[in-house]
Amino acid sequence: MEMMNSFVVSIPVDESWLVLTDLERIAPCMPGAKLNEVEGNEYRGVVKVKVGPIAATYEGKATFVSLDAEDRVAVIKAFGRDLRQGNADAVITATLSPNGDSETTVDLVTDLSLSGKLASFGKSGIEDVAANVLRQFADNLEVLLAAEPSEVVRPADSDQPADGPRPIDSAEPEPMDLASVAMTPVLKRALPLVVVALVVVVVCLGLKRRRR
Amino acid sequence: MDVSVTVNGYVYEEAVAPRLLLSDFLRHTLGLTGTHVGCEHGVCGACTVIVDGTSVRSCLMLAVQVDGSNVRTVEDLADGADLHPLQSAFHDNHALQCGFCTPGILMAAVDFLEESDSPTREEITEMLSGHLCRCTGYASIVESIHLVSRREGTKE
């Protein structure tokens, strides 16, 4: 299935490109997400989710397909797995474009394949939930930008050593509480919808600026 | 966890895992296999039992939730050799074939008839819509419940 989403970031497009590709900085904006390590071109993280009393942890990884700094288009392939709920595969195309002089529009096209219970139960409400999760992410990003305007801190810009993963030390996230982001009518089926979280993780991961 | 529950008039004191479903508790812990499990997601109604006077889906309840409760299952309906009027009506009207859904429907109907004075066919059909039966086509079940509700069950 294909999903289209967009959100606006209140900084100019050149700056957005730098911020949004600074994965380690923006990962905490994603509700429930934690980036664990990066190895070569592959980024690995988890998303913690809870619905009422039930909690689940999704493992995700993502790799670049292409990244075009000139046109500001990134294409990312992502995979997420929860052994109970099933797998999610996604190809995400993110395009940044100026929205006036001071803002940036981020357009996402997600080609999503789900399997297992995710596929069986998760589809009907997934777009609503995706939109909600994304809005929450964008809100968090605004807060981050307000607190730490413009200064972009990057990890060592030189190529990192290719041998072995580089662990990333970040705080344990609060689980994303789907009860707060999902529409009520879909709540009874909401647990499998956490795949959406993976999609957004992928957005974060994918916009990482690293180039092969 | 310890559970003390009255089932069909007998008191059971059992230690159960917190996640044990009521349906599995009845069937496998107590050996009351008349309650059947058809979907485990609360749609088909085969597992319906009566807890404290209300019909419930035993696949959607945990055994620990009936601690201190009174549970009735299909095994409790007949009085020795005498069938319950609903059971007799089902027999008389060929309202069961494979019989897998029947215990759940009987228990729901028992609860329903205790709550409703003289239900219409439409009300019976509405009640029955919470139960799946793949054999009979339902008409004979509606007929049976209707007959009993009018106290004209053709019990012989």
Place this chain on the structure above:
Amino acid sequence: MTWVGKPLKRIEDEALLRGRGRFIDDMDPVPGAYHAAVVRSLYASALITGIDTSAALASPGVLGVVTGRDVADMTKPFPAAIDTPVAYMAAAVDEVRYAGEPVAVVVARDRYLAEDAAEKVVVDYERRTPLLTPLDALESGSVASDRSFVYGDPVERLSEADLVVRHSFTFPRWTGAPMECFGVVADWSPGEEALTVWTNFQGPFTLHTVAAAALGLTRSKLRLITPEDSGGSFGVKAGVYAYVVLMGAVSRKLGVPVRWIEDRLEHLAASGASTERVTEITAGFTSSGELISLHYDNVEDVGAYVRAPEPATLYRMHGSLNGGYKVRDISARNRVVLTNRCPTGLNRGFGGPQLYFALEGTMAIAAARLGIDPAVVARRNLVEADEFPYTTPSGAIYDSGDYPACLDDVLTVSGYADRRHMQADARKEGRWVGIGIACVVEPSVSNMGYISLAATPDERAASLPKSGNTEGATIAMSPTGGVVVQISTTPQGQGHRTVASQVVADRLGLEPGDIEVVSVLDTHVNAWSIASGNYSSRFAGIGSAAIAKAATELADAIKTLAADELECSVEDVELRGGKAVVKGAPDAAVSLRRIAGRAHWNAESLPAGVSPGLRFTSFVSAPNLAAAADDDTIASSAAHGFVADVAVVEVDRDTGSVTILDYTSTHDAGTLLNPRLVEGQISGGFVHGAGVALLERLVYDEDGNLITSSFMDYLCMTATEVPPLRSSHIETPSPFTALGAKGLGEGNTMSTPVAIANAVRDALGIEKVELPLTPPRVWELLEAMP
């Protein structure tokens, strides 16, 4: 004959109503059995690149994990009637071909722990693009079988036609969805190298042979035992044999008895389904509506593997390509394609719903184009009453019938003429009311040889010819005169035990309540053969015949003993009221109890021709079921009932919902053995047929995941959706079955989907209709209308 034909209440009910039924999950046949949970493929098509079982093995209570590779080391591919490009194993090894396919089995102390551990088995896949529709599979060359048949000269006749109807029909995937899912308890005996399995299998017992072959066992080393009760099947439980092999291998590998009870999600995703069939029809009619040429181009999706008995769905109706009509010039091209969906199998109607959706749809389209009432077109083409037995172009021998009388009856009972007036009035008010007709021949008691038509005559010549449909039964009289009957018809709710008691009571002069009937089938004990089981509506035609024959043999022995006792000739003895009585001399009588006592206690005294023990096993096979002939004709079934239906529907133009205003069905099922059970079968078959017409369909997404995977999404008919049904009967006894009876439980599953479709065609004045006619789909039809 006094009990057969009476609407007797069922002897099955007492236990079932009290919650004392004995279904597979109620039984604990092997103490200490471990519980199995199946790890299933997440993808419709993928390579398995790795399986990590370490976390599962470390999970609490786990005894072991058996992977597809382990299973393959102990088993062989399942044989099927045709060679297939893809071997079908009980579990996937390197490649998965449908979402839900078994990949590994986790065995633990209880089911909860087994399911916990199953979630810890990590399987890595390399995804591939799945094939998900019959036509995509055809285009990709995923064809397992391609056969063409020509009877008469349909090409020449087509050139003479005034009207040619070319139309493509698609019959959807759906399933019987019995309330009880599959269950298997497998117990491997090391040393003996033998397997005993308790399972709610329904036959055909050809599949016992298939399972034994996959396990590498001779048939005598695979003992199958069915429980007394089975919670419905509608064909689906034939497919449980694959799990007999899987759990047998698991029990063998781990050295413990293993219990597996399928859950509903597994059942809907992976137990089986009907075939999806795309049929391109080319039919020639005269201007007066006579059907003179008929061509089928069938593309049959059997799913990921050719799972025995497939491609039987395509051939079960092969003798009846003409339906109930006189058309003699017919051709058919049958292509079997493999997709990446769950393998198909038996499902109520088995090929009939698919065939008639195309044939009867074509008749309705032709009538509309010719401007002739569809009832008139049907009547013009039906085989006449004086033509029976009628041999069809493709070889079926229609045993008996009066099709025109049946059609006339349903037209009368439904008030067809008045309905047409009402329809005209409704249309004036702007209401979309439509009337649909369907006439179907309902074959029953299948010939074991029909599947061999999937092979060419040359290929068939290389193997043993297959014919007939053998069934057995055993009857015994105890030393005190009690009667116990063992049947091998594995009932799933049809009431075989009741009818068996009626058949036997008539022959022994007893009451049905005197007869104990045991429906447990133990392949080491019962009288069974490869055709045994419960499918193709074979109980009424052949199951009852085996019981009747065994009972007659017992009755003959009793009469011989009584004649000896009463010093009269055997011909003068009749059995009634628990006694053997001399005809015309009611005082000259001896009780069955005394005769039974003598047979058991005083063997030395027995007259010639009577063996001690009073236990008789009889086998029968219906006549006129020869092997497939070199000209590709086959008498595919022994008996042929007839069903004529009239459906009246209204389509709501605002919501697209279809309401059935009236439904009338007239059956000719020969002699009715128990009218009460007959009505139950018709009512149930009707609701199944209405289900696929209005609600039921297995829906897959673009990745091949089943999205109707629970009862929240796979919508079965509930009490509120069931339309009103009136049924009516005429009886033309079959000359080919012992009691004159024919099957009748599948007829409405064949007729009702197309009758409703034709009514919607009529209401909207359109030709293209797809099932199920859900409101969104009807809405699409409305949108497409000019």
